[in-house]
Amino acid sequence: MALQKLGNKNKLIEVQQILGPHFDLESVKVDLPELQGTTEEVSREKCRRAAEIVGGPVITEDTxxxxxxxxxxxxxxxxxxLESLGHDGLNKMLDGFGDRSAFALCTFALSKGPGTEPILFEGRTDGKIVPARGPTHFGWDPIFQPDGFDETYAEMCKEVKNTISHRYRSLAKLREYLEKEAAASQ
Incomplete structure (x- = not known):
């Protein structure tokens, strides 16, 4: 199955670590327009278009x-x-509000091929926005501190993050679906 190329190599590494060795994914670079809409609308349309371009089954990811x-x-x-404002700017956006709570949402979309309706698998982790802490090489991880933890995503070891993150929760649902599909086809 083709995996629409993730724009960040760290995402692909996380996907492979979370899904494990039992899934054969091929990273494919697909140029898609930046779509507008809700997370669900963007995820579905991106997956539809990727399936048409690839001419087969695809999995796409939106965070x-x-x-x-x-x-x-x-x-x-x-x-x-993030590109326009940086970590500090994202923090400043909330300065006028008393509420710094936030949620990380990952949506994997699966299309079995061109013309099929994508299936969505969402994972959510609640937390709060904090001043940047930790390495800054992975998007907004330095400013997101998940509920129940004293560390930001950036400060966490990968083994911990990969068991509580929004991406993990979404991929767990996708993995369960794929395993059921595989079992049903045997």
Whole structure:
């Protein structure tokens, strides 16, 4: 199965670590337009288009970071907000609000091929936005501190993050679905 090329090599490493060696994925670079809409709309359309381009089954991934005080924004547009404002700017966006709670949302979409309706697998981790701490090489990880932890995603060891993250929760649902599909076809 083709995996639409993740824009960040660290995401691909996490996906492979979480899914494990039993799934044969091929990373394919697919140029897609930046879509607008809700996380669900963006995920479905991105997967549909990738399946058409690849001409077969695909899995695509979208990650969002939503601020509760802003009704879930920046959401699927976090990449652009981070590029424009940086970690400090994202923090400053919440300075006028008393609420710094946030949620990380990962949506994997699976299309069995062109013309099929994508199936969505969402994973969510609640937390809060904090001043940047830890390595800054993986997106907004330095400013997201999951509930129940004293460390940001960036400060956590990969083994811990990969058992509590939004990506892990989404991939666990995807893995369960694929395992059931494989068992049913035998």
């Amino acid at each position: 969002s970071l939503g601020f509760t005080a802003m009704n879930g924004l920046p959401g699927p547009y976090i990449k652009w907000f």
